Amino acid sequence: MTPSGPSSVEPLTTAARKADHIRINVEENVSGKGITTGFERYRFTHEALPEIDLDDVSTATNLFGRDLQAPLLISCMTGGVPEAEQINCTLAEAAQERGLALGLGSARILLESPQVLPSFAVRRYAPDVPLLANLGAVQLNKGVTVEDCRRIVDLLEADALVLHLNPLQEALQLEGDTNFGGLLKRIEALCADLDVPVVAKEIGWGINRDLVRKLFDAGVAAVDVAGAGGTSWSEVERHRLGSPVRAAIAAAFADWGIPTADLIRDARRVAPSGTLFASGGIRNGVEVAKALALGADMVGVAGPFLRAAVAGRRRVLDLADELVGALKMAMFLTGSTDLPALRLGNRIIDATGPRPEIVRGALHYTSSRAPDFIDITDDIQDMVRGAGIQEGLVHIASTHTTAAIRVNENEPLLIEDFSRLLERLAPNGHYHHNELERRKGIAPDEPQNGHAHCRHLLLGHSETVTIQGGRLDLGVWQRIFLIELDSPRSRQVKVQVMGR
Numbered sequence: 001m002t003p004s005g006p007s008s009v010e011p012l013t014t015a016a017r018k019a020d021h022i023r024i025n026v027e028e029n030v031s032g033k034g035i036t037t038g039f040e041r042y043r044f045t046h047e048a049l050p051e052i053d054l055d056d057v058s059t060a061t062n063l064f065g066r067d068l069q070a071p072l073l074i075s076c077m078t079g080g081v082p083e084a085e086q087i088n089c090t091l092a093e094a095a096q097e098r099g100l101a102l103g104l105g106s107a108r109i110l111l112e113s114p115q116v117l118p119s120f121a122v123r124r125y126a127p128d129v130p131l132l133a134n135l136g137a138v139q140l141n142k143g144v145t146v147e148d149c150r151r152i153v154d155l156l157e158a159d160a161l162v163l164h165l166n167p168l169q170e171a172l173q174l175e176g177d178t179n180f181g182g183l184l185k186r187i188e189a190l191c192a193d194l195d196v197p198v199v200a201k202e203i204g205w206g207i208n209r210d211l212v213r214k215l216f217d218a219g220v221a222a223v224d225v226a227g228a229g230g231t232s233w234s235e236v237e238r239h240r241l242g243s244p245v246r247a248a249i250a251a252a253f254a255d256w257g258i259p260t261a262d263l264i265r266d267a268r269r270v271a272p273s274g275t276l277f278a279s280g281g282i283r284n285g286v287e288v289a290k291a292l293a294l295g296a297d298m299v300g301v302a303g304p305f306l307r308a309a310v311a312g313r314r315r316v317l318d319l320a321d322e323l324v325g326a327l328k329m330a331m332f333l334t335g336s337t338d339l340p341a342l343r344l345g346n347r348i349i350d351a352t353g354p355r356p357e358i359v360r361g362a363l364h365y366t367s368s369r370a371p372d373f374i375d376i377t378d379d380i381q382d383m384v385r386g387a388g389i390q391e392g393l394v395h396i397a398s399t400h401t402t403a404a405i406r407v408n409e410n411e412p413l414l415i416e417d418f419s420r421l422l423e424r425l426a427p428n429g430h431y432h433h434n435e436l437e438r439r440k441g442i443a444p445d446e447p448q449n450g451h452a453h454c455r456h457l458l459l460g461h462s463e464t465v466t467i468q469g470g471r472l473d474l475g476v477w478q479r480i481f482l483i484e485l486d487s488p489r490s491r492q493v494k495v496q497v498m499g500r
């Protein structure tokens with residue numbers, strides 16, 4: 001027997017690869033090994049007296065302008081091969097019947113072989129629910145144009161286009177596309193030109209918080225964090241790869257990725273109002289509820305629906321009922337009548353104990369007079385809320401030597417008194433600092449601002465405020481001011497939120 005190296009394996013056609021993917025997902029254990037979703041670390045606070053009627057609990061929501069019975073996405077798995085046609089049709093009928101969103105498999109094959117359209121075109125089975133087309137983002141580096149994307153969306157009558165990010169999967173495939181250089185710019189251009197929303201998703205190794213921020217900045221309408229702990233596509237590829245070397249490489253990545261639960265929490269912190277999807281190993285309705293309570297707007301489930309679809313329509317409907325039924329009960333048991341209520345307060349706790357976090361940010365202001373008392377309390381409260389920190393401290397610091405941060409009362413007459421006090425203590429008059437001819441290395445527009453520095457010295461550059469229950473723990477009359485002491489200009493305030 002000759003040992004088979006990478007060169008002995010012929011690259012497969014897209015269709016053959018798809019057929020392999022379905023078979024392996026159904027027949028083999030393709031879970032990540034030695035890694036979990038992280039949901040087991042979170043517990044809901046059980047309410048023995050929820051004070052609501054289970055019948056009043058509503059899981060209804062809306063996605064891309066279409067109403068849903070539950071925030072559930074039957075997620076992108078397959079398409080383009082004969083096996084896929086029946087699966088997609090079954091999933092589409094179930095999505096329509098239960099009012100759930102439906103994501104399709106990668107439409108790249110549709111660009112290569114337009115005759116496979118019937119296996120994708122499921123709009124006629126699901127006329128009312130959000131339908132998400134799907135394409136590998138890396139294809140944008142392989143000549144796929146905005147026009148191609150538009151064609152895919154039109155052919156499939158989709159409400160949105162999902163771009164999947166799968167660098168590890170591509171790297172493992174012999175026929176994989178591994179040039180991911182400059183893709184963010186291309187995604188940004190696509191978002192600007194395409195008429196439907198663009199969703200960015202991983203495929204099971206996760207999108208970290210910095211990339212979540214960059215993707216929203218690039219213009220995506222939603223991010224699916226798609227974390228680790230469920231189906232591992234490196235394990236799927238391991239079953240496909242003929243070469244023992246490549247299979248061993250794939251096996252080494254069995255525990256790769258970031259747990260789904262942590263990703264959702266992190267993503268919500270950096271994108272307080274962004275539309276977030278959670279997927280990756282979510283296997284029951286309580287985990288759906290946990291994902292929502294941690295900050296997701298939609299929850300994607302792929303593998304279990306694929307396996308159910310192979311077993312038939314009844315199994316798909318049963319799975320949908322099981323997921324939504326348990327979600328509804330979890331909402332009842334936490335006293336949440338609707339999805340926004342499920343996300344409120346301390347309904348979910350990290351059972352492994354507090355893990356302190358530090359979240360940093362900056363605020364920018366333009367002052368309009370001097371002195372100018374700018375009340376920044378609400379902006380600081382918004383940042384604390386965005387950081388998701390319930391108990392801790394927030395440190396607010398001016399990055400300047402002539403603009404102070406101070407806590408006091410926001411009362412107009414009092415602010416006049418403050419201005420007079422500052423004028424008395426450090427009058428706008430002669431200072432050595434203003435003798436510009438005696439100083440070295442000064443800017444051409446150096447201001448005469450000795451008085452502003454001296455006032456800043458008396459006031460100070462920062463304040464620290466405690467956080468309790470996610471709110472600034474200030475007294476009734478206490479407000480946080482950025483105080484302009486020099487002439488009007490742009491000012492930066494750095495904010496660091498620390499706690500859990």
Ligand code: ZN
Nearest residue numbers: 433449450453
């Ligand atoms: Zn100065």
